[in-house]
Amino acid sequence: MEKFGASFLIAGVVTFFLGFFLQGAMPVMTLSSLPTQTIEEVAQDVSPHFVQLASDYPEEFKKYFGEPNPESFAKALDMGRDWYIAEACWHCHSQFVRPVSNEDLRFGKVSTADEYQNELHLPQLFGTRRVGPDLSRLAGKYSNDWHAAHLYKPTSVVPYSVMPEYPWYFDENKRPNERGLALIAYLQWLGSWVDEDGGGAQ
C-alpha cells in the first residue's frame, strides 16, 4: 500500500485541478464573452402591468416613481428584484421551468439559457426548492390587485396557502408602499419576454 501513496496523491491533485478547470474556469471563460443586457435596456419595453400599476395606485405611484416610463420601470425592477432576494422569496419559489415531468404543462414554456442573459438575472434566482410554484412564467397570470392582496395576506385569495404574510410592503391604509409597488412590478415582469403562445400557462 505504501508505494501507491504518491500515485494516489498525484491522481487526487490532478483530478482536483481538472474539476476546477472544467466546472469552474471553463464556464466563466465561455460565458463571460456573451453580451449581457443591462437593466436599462430591459426596461425600454415598459410592461403594460407597470402602466396599469400607475392607474391602480395613482397617488402612491406618483409619489415613489413619478410617471410610468423606461427610467421609473428600471428603478422598480431593480428594487423589486432586490426585495425578492432580501425577503428570500427564492427560498420557496424557483425561476426555472425544467424539461422534465411535463413541467411545461403546468408552468409554460421550458426555460432556455438566453433568457437569463441580463442583469436582472444576476445573481441567478433559479431557487432552491419549490414550496410554492415556479414564478418564471408569472407575467399576466394575475392582476396587480391580486398580487397586492396575496402579498398582504395570501389566504385572502388562496385559502389553503402556507405562504407567509408580508404586511410591511403596505402603508397604514393597506395600499402598497414603494417596495410593494416595486415587487409587484418585478413579479409581473417575470416571463413577460415569452411569446403569448409559449408562456403564462396556468
Ligand code: HEC
Ligand atoms: C414559506 C414558503 C414561501 C415563501 C417564503 C414565499 N412564498 Fe410565495 N407561495 C408559497 C406557496 C406555498 C404558494 C402557493 C399558494 C398560494 O398561491 O399562496 C405561493 C404562491 C405565490 C404566488 C402565486 C404563484 C402562482 O403561480 O399561483 C406568488 C406570485 C408568490 N407566491 C410570490 C411570493 C413572493 C413575492 C415572496 C417573497 C416576498 C414569496 N412568494 C415568498 C410559498 C412561499
